[in-house]
Amino acid sequence: MAKQKEVKLLGVWLSPFVCRIKWVLKLKQVDYENIEEEDLFNNKSELLLSSNPIHKKIPVLLHNGKAIVESLNILEYIDETWPQSPLMPQDPYDRAMARFWAKFADEKFITATFEAFASEGEKQNKAIGLAVECLGFLEEQLQGKPFFGGETIGYLDIALGWAAYWLQVWEEVGSMEIMDPIKFPSINKWMNNFVESSVIKDNLPPRDKMVLVLTEYRKILAGFYKV
Amino acid sequence: MAKQKEVKLLGVWLSPFVCRIKWVLKLKQVDYENIEEEDLFNNKSELLLSSNPIHKKIPVLLHNGKAIVESLNILEYIDETWPQSPLMPQDPYDRAMARFWAKFADEKFITATFEAFASEGEKQNKAIGLAVECLGFLEEQLQGKPFFGGETIGYLDIALGWAAYWLQVWEEVGSMEIMDPIKFPSINKWMNNFVESSVIKDNLPPRDKMVLVLTEYRKILAGFYKV
Incomplete structure (x- = not known):
């Protein structure tokens, strides 16, 4: 250590x-x-x-x-x-792409997904549409690889990690569906690869506790997002 | 080459x-x-x-x-x-700080300054207040150095370069004042250092043309920002 x-x-x-x-x-x-x-x-x-x-x-x-x-x-x-188990790709172009998609996911994908979780009706449908569009772009990036980083977890996998675990909980609590395994087969495989990886699987928040807390949280948020 | x-x-x-x-x-x-x-x-x-x-x-x-x-x-x-004339600091903490302030400037400072340029009245005053606050944070970062990068131009200087040249033109066209040389003496020195540097001084857009184009542009933008 x-x-x-x-x-x-x-x-x-x-x-x-x-x-x-x-x-x-x-x-x-x-x-x-x-x-x-x-x-x-x-x-x-x-x-x-x-x-x-x-x-x-x-x-x-x-x-x-x-x-x-x-x-x-x-x-x-x-x-x-701490350069051991490097996250970032070595090639400058691959690094630029990893940074690009991580920023994209933080600015567009997580924002849309969270708004879908926190809202209802037309606002929720619009946010779902945006989140699904983001998933489409990310599906294209995997190109058959187990991870965005290739054979092992890299920077973009870590940046997108929330989508492999939080997304399902947000869908459940928000009574909505963003992820379609048929439409996004590569993302679906990646989600399983990610949450089943050593280290990741032992460092996820407990699902039951998340559902309880997020159900309460959504009631508070609904006020903001309805405006 | x-x-x-x-x-x-x-x-x-x-x-x-x-x-x-x-x-x-x-x-x-x-x-x-x-x-x-x-x-x-x-x-x-x-x-x-x-x-x-x-x-x-x-x-x-x-x-x-x-x-x-x-x-x-x-x-x-x-x-x-192209690693010659490196932009980024070598130390990981200094790199993290350079990335932090560049992102801050792009997300907060330039946004507020541009909104001040494009608006009027109360909206403009509010944007000016935000931009001045940003300048205060950046003033603290210079700590007597000629450039944010130290003795030479670095990543953060390049990212902030617009403030050394565009800001004055936006102030003129937008009929407003953000930069106070008495209040921000280090930024004031840095602005001069930056625009007088070799390479930079020969690669700035012509001021007169900027004023003409931005005066027209502001009329179009006023519609959006007044809403």
């Missing part, structure tokens, strides 16, 4: 943006201290506010007292700091 | 997102063919649509026929492909 106790991760257990950091620290066998942010909505901790004064968001990685924020940025930092 | 005629840049002369790519290609002495997109608003070229089918936006870098899109992504690709 590298750099024991010098690495701390500030986040919440339910966040896919936090889990992606956990997966990579585990994949690279970097020991870290997990710090759970207790009340992200009403009472952010002093540590969070001082570590990320600009955005005040989780996750925050603390390494030897220095704070690194924004999850995709943290992934690159970890990959550069 | 490296890789002659294998590199093409698709863009428009007025775009700061395109100019940042031009600066870096010039700094690294990579020869390239400039392709001006003729009618970005009403009639996007086939080359643009096929090179960036997802976002349909400039700039697009074409290298040996492969398309790389999104300007910050292109900067990293260029830096990895």
